[in-house]
Amino acid sequence: MADQAEWAPISPYSTGIRGRCPRCGQGHLFNGFLTLRPSCEVCGLDYSFADPADGPAFFVICFACVPSVALAVWIEVAFQPPFWVHLLISLPFLLLTCILPLRPLKGWLVASQFFYKAEQGRIDHRKPQPPAV
Numbered sequence: 001m002a003d004q005a006e007w008a009p010i011s012p013y014s015t016g017i018r019g020r021c022p023r024c025g026q027g028h029l030f031n032g033f034l035t036l037r038p039s040c041e042v043c044g045l046d047y048s049f050a051d052p053a054d055g056p057a058f059f060v061i062c063f064a065c066v067p068s069v070a071l072a073v074w075i076e077v078a079f080q081p082p083f084w085v086h087l088l089i090s091l092p093f094l095l096l097t098c099i100l101p102l103r104p105l106k107g108w109l110v111a112s113q114f115f116y117k118a119e120q121g122r123i124d125h126r127k128p129q130p131p132a133v
């Protein structure tokens, strides 16, 4: 019955970033930090369609890892601090900026897959219909 119900489209930003079901917005998307649940506990949406692959890691590498390493290199070049300064500043900054965004990014990508109905392409074997005149 839940599959037949009409669901109003919900923005993937509001559901995915909060880790909520992309269809109902109520159920949980994750069963841990990054593990997807098999389905939504509220509406029953099967999450087997979800395959963000390396998407979250790509965004984190581009927008968090590279700037974090650049910060560490800048600290090293500009101040030439002792090693423990990097342990107290660079390493925690790198870990926080690279690990914390993974979950919201993965949720956003999965919700976007559902919202935009993104899936692998398939060959259409039906006969083409002549154009209507």
Ligand SMILES: [Zn+2]
Pocket: 021, 022, 023, 024, 025, 026, 027, 040, 041, 042, 043, 044, 045
């Ligand atoms: Zn749901």
